[in-house]
Amino acid sequence: MPLRAWQAEAIEKYEAAAPTDFLVTATPGAGKTTFGLALALRLRAARVIERVIVVAPTDHLRTQWADAAVRLGLVLDPNLSNAVGPVRPDAHGYVTTYAQVAAKPLLHRRRTEAKKTLVILDEIHHAGDSLSWGDAVYEAFDPARRRLSLTGTPFRTNPNERIPFVTYRDAGLGEVISEADYTYGYREALADDVVRPVVFAAYAGTSRWMSSAGEVLAADLGEDSSRAVEDAAWRTALDPAGAWVAHVIAAIDDRVSHLRETGMPDAAGLILASDQDAARAYAAIVTKITREKPVVILSDDPKASKKIHQFEHGSQRLAVCVRMVSEGVDIPRAAVLGFLTSYRTPLFFAQAVGRVVRARSPRETATVFLPAVRPLLALAAALEEQRDHVVRIAGPEDDLDALVEVEERENEPGGHEFTPLEAEAAFAHVLHAGRAITAPVQPLDSEADDFLGLPGLLTPEQTAALLASRDVELRRRTSGLREEESTGAPSSWREVETLRKDINRLVAQVAARTGRQHAEVHVELRQAVPGPRTASASVEVLLARRDHLLSQTL
Numbered sequence: 001m002p003l004r005a006w007q008a009e010a011i012e013k014y015e016a017a018a019p020t021d022f023l024v025t026a027t028p029g030a031g032k033t034t035f036g037l038a039l040a041l042r043l044r045a046a047r048v049i050e051r052v053i054v055v056a057p058t059d060h061l062r063t064q065w066a067d068a069a070v071r072l073g074l075v076l077d078p079n080l081s082n083a084v085g086p087v088r089p090d091a092h093g094y095v096t097t098y099a100q101v102a103a104k105p106l107l108h109r110r111r112t113e114a115k116k117t118l119v120i121l122d123e124i125h126h127a128g129d130s131l132s133w134g135d136a137v138y139e140a141f142d143p144a145r146r147r148l149s150l151t152g153t154p155f156r157t158n159p160n161e162r163i164p165f166v167t168y169r170d171a172g173l174g175e176v177i178s179e180a181d182y183t184y185g186y187r188e189a190l191a192d193d194v195v196r197p198v199v200f201a202a203y204a205g206t207s208r209w210m211s212s213a214g215e216v217l218a219a220d221l222g223e224d225s226s227r228a229v230e231d232a233a234w235r236t237a238l239d240p241a242g243a244w245v246a247h248v249i250a251a252i253d254d255r256v257s258h259l260r261e262t263g264m265p266d267a268a269g270l271i272l273a274s275d276q277d278a279a280r281a282y283a284a285i286v287t288k289i290t291r292e293k294p295v296v297i298l299s300d301d302p303k304a305s306k307k308i309h310q311f312e313h314g315s316q317r318l319a320v321c322v323r324m325v326s327e328g329v330d331i332p333r334a335a336v337l338g339f340l341t342s343y344r345t346p347l348f349f350a351q352a353v354g355r356v357v358r359a360r361s362p363r364e365t366a367t368v369f370l371p372a373v374r375p376l377l378a379l380a381a382a383l384e385e386q387r388d389h390v391v392r393i394a395g396p397e398d399d400l401d402a403l404v405e406v407e408e409r410e411n412e413p414g415g416h417e418f419t420p421l422e423a424e425a426a427f428a429h430v431l432h433a434g435r436a437i438t439a440p441v442q443p444l445d446s447e448a449d450d451f452l453g454l455p456g457l458l459t460p461e462q463t464a465a466l467l468a469s470r471d472v473e474l475r476r477r478t479s480g481l482r483e484e485e486s487t488g489a490p491s492s493w494r495e496v497e498t499l500r501k502d503i504n505r506l507v508a509q510v511a512a513r514t515g516r517q518h519a520e521v522h523v524e525l526r527q528a529v530p531g532p533r534t535a536s537a538s539v540e541v542l543l544a545r546r547d548h549l550l551s552q553t554l
Helices: 005-017 032-045 059-071 098-103 105-114 124-128 131-141 186-191 227-237 243-261 276-290 304-313 346-354 374-381 446-450 460-486 493-514 518-528 539-553
Strands: 021-026 051-056 093-097 117-121 146-151 168-172 175-178 182-184 198-204 206-210 216-220 268-272 295-297 318-321 334-339 366-371 389-391 419-423 426-432 435-437
Touching: 005 021, 005 032, 005 182, 021 032, 032 051, 032 059, 032 117, 032 146, 051 059, 051 098, 051 105, 051 131, 059 093, 059 304, 093 098, 098 105, 098 131, 105 117, 105 131, 117 131, 124 131, 124 146, 198 243, 198 374, 206 227, 216 227, 227 243, 227 419, 243 268, 243 276, 243 318, 243 334, 243 366, 243 419, 243 460, 276 295, 276 318, 295 304, 334 346, 346 374, 366 374, 374 426, 426 460, 493 518, 493 539, 518 539
Parallel strands: 021 146, 021 182, 051 093, 051 117, 117 146, 198 366, 268 318, 268 334, 295 318, 334 366
Antiparallel strands: 168 175, 175 389, 198 426, 206 216, 206 419, 426 435
């Protein structure tokens, strides 16, 4: 089987050492699955092992591993449940998930002990998602003849909850560093044409919101402000009711169209949302802008894996999702990413960008659209740096993956109210070599336009100028959409805010009359009239909710 140079080199290093445990860090899109299966084939041929067990983070990745194994002549059962004891005799092994292992570690231990087994721990950092998961992985697979751990990004965890089968060394200052046995970084993959070069397009704009005290505040994304102000501006920009999201979605769609017209006819884009309500709202915006429904991929949708497969092999332009395609999912035609989410950890960011960097030809590039906020800009600037697997003690900024989403507790004692009002988007800059490249709006010739983002054909300054020039047209396009949406609806955010206050007042009345908590009434209201929470709901949803509450109070 033909292997990439790094895969062959890693196998050579493995076979020279013949270790029980081997940790490989390879940038997303580099081909870790192929490497793992190729090693499994060689170990089976040498009769070092007889069985292969793969542990993956999600159900979809179970089928992805099984399909890849079949192409190489290995039969791995992706449907073997914890309710079934032995592995079927005509299979070379099976694929399971970390959650399944945690549910019945002794069952997987018996399967591991039954034959000489290679265990492949895909995205091994998931073994540190909870203490019970880490303990279960150790209990289940400690008897394995060989263990191969794979990860696409540096992972962090508390030193008291170290990930099983990973070697660490003391780095001083209360830190430990995991030691990979083989590392293949983004820089090396880019030089080998294994991954696409990435163009980061940052979008700024002014956000306005109302504090719990009723004060209207405003800030520009990326401006020098406190973290609290920056977070509020960021959250307001991501509000689907504002203009920022529609503008950036239009830019994403424009980039997909451009790629399709200039040599990548099946180009597609992924839009990541912070939660399922936002994903559904973003999907509605995509439909209005593009006149084409996107694929919506949600974690609790039983058809999620099927939708990912169809999108991978289909012709749809855009998919909107929460976390389902942030890790491990292989969609080579996806070359545009809209990072319209509040997640900020290096792990999630790198995994998300990894979904659009898998190269199919040297002329393809990836484009990532993101808010111009300091946490994301810092992650983008550091993407090409070679980093060790640093495991840090959780600090004050490590306790949340995402910005805190305030529940609807406006009327509860001591509750906190955050009300997004409006947000406008504007192209800010292109990131290049850690620098923000800005440019005035100026016309570019059609030849330059055809080669946007191709390395060596446009300078960063020309790329920035082209995106800035297109931004003017995108603003016209989305402003027309906003005018269309506002017809017959309240004409100002103050009228919308009155609707929200009416809802809160009616919720209080229903709660007082029935003796229930405000939060319970809010939950029932959202079940009766589905849609985002009140702070993010459209006028249509707010009117329907008010009418529903009125019917209960009359």
